[in-house]
């Protein structure tokens with residue numbers, strides 16, 4: 001354990017999972033399923049695979065409804081299984097596939113879960129967006145897969161549950177998110193001496209703006225991230241700083257550290273992807289280009305370290321690197337995330353669902369940018385629980401595998417129910433607001 005997963009276990013850091021088995025490390029080409037292959041992360045992952053064709057065998061790909069892109073990917077990589085959101089998407093996809101190639105097409109959340117647990121798959125990249133990624137992550141964890149985890153919402157919603165499943169099934173988590181991947185790399189051999197984890201944040205397109213200036217910003221402005229090219233939802237999350245809030249919860253669950261030991265620093269250049277502060281006061285940083293192919297290659301090829309298409313960073317051309325504290329008065333999502341982490345009792349599920357609903361409303365032009373944190377906060381205040389800590393700290397009790405699966409499904413249903421209720425709360429508040437105008 002110490003040699004393979006250096007610095008990830010011990011008194012200061014308690015990593016979410018054990019290291020992958022020797023069998024997995026030796027089995028090349030790696031048999032890979034990508035959930036969310038048509039998205040920004042999915043496409044970058046396929047670019048890594050393309051640059052290392054002999055090292056991977058793609059056995060499953062999925063999208064929601066972008067079947068045109070999925071069909072093109074399928075034609076190139078010829079997986080035996082494809083996943084789509086519904087029957088209509090499956091029908092359209094079939095018509096786009098080339099003659100003589102008939103993969104099995106799976107539908108809906110059960111289909112994604114089946115894809116994530118295919119017996120042949122050794123590695124699953126969880127890269128669907130939002131809470132839609134939970135079903136696939138949980139299924140992959142139950143099936144004991146090595147999970148390259150981009151879908152941070154899975155840990156925000158069910159980090160304790162994922163940890164508990166990994167303990168039982170020996171599933172493995174490799175962090176794709178650049179900040180958590182940077183911390184993973186910095187901790188190598190130094191975990192026993194880690195004092196705090198420092199997540200860096202670019203600050204997004206509205207860095208330095210006042211609350212008043214944020215009132216009338218447009219969708220187009222909010223989507224214009226200064227340093228990263230990403231999907232729509234995470235781009236808006238970066239503009240509100242909710243992305244960093246979600247990452248605080250992600251770091252808490254991945255590394256098992258007290259929330260007081262997770263700091264956030266604004267670093268507009270996005271060169272230092274995150275830092276680990278050691279007990280002697282020194283800092284370890286991981287630096288690189290703002291290119292997700294770097295962290296994807298790190299996870300997909302782990303423990304090999306090889307070039308996979310990303311342009312190396314030239315520090316001489318990086319310019320001055322600056323760091324400062326975030327403005328939590330203007331960007332209150334950071335404070336909301338810390339509150340959700342402190343209180344739990346489902347508040348993290350409410351916060352995540354309210355954020356997803358509010359981001360969608362903003363993208364549809366139905367609310368203003370400044371309404372996003374306002375609606376999330378209102379949904380969080382509306383949530384009451386007499387079960388502090390639940391449903392997120394489930395001591396899984398089932399002994400045998402079928403019973404364990406049933407127990408996990410029940411917990412998943414509770415999470416999904418609260419997720420739906422919280423979205424309704426936000427949508428109703430937005431409707432009321434529109435009627436009063």
Ligand SMILES: NC(=O)c1ccc[n+]([C@@H]2O[C@H](COP(=O)([O-])OP(=O)(O)OC[C@H]3O[C@@H](n4cnc5c(N)ncnc54)[C@H](OP(=O)(O)O)[C@@H]3O)[C@@H](O)[C@H]2O)c1
Pocket residue numbers: 035036037038039040041042062063064065066067085127128129130132133150151152153176177178228229230231232233234292
């Ligand atoms: N982009 C980044 O640089 C980055 C960095 C770190 C972490 N992440 C995380 O990685 C995840 C993916 O982000 P992204 O930027 O790649 O998102 P994205 O570009 O929006 O892609 C999302 C993927 O999920 C699929 N999808 C959307 N709704 C779905 C649903 N209801 N059910 C199943 N699949 C669905 C999409 O299919 P369609 O194409 O058919 O819509 C697409 O394949 C997020 O959790 C994000 O926080 C992203």
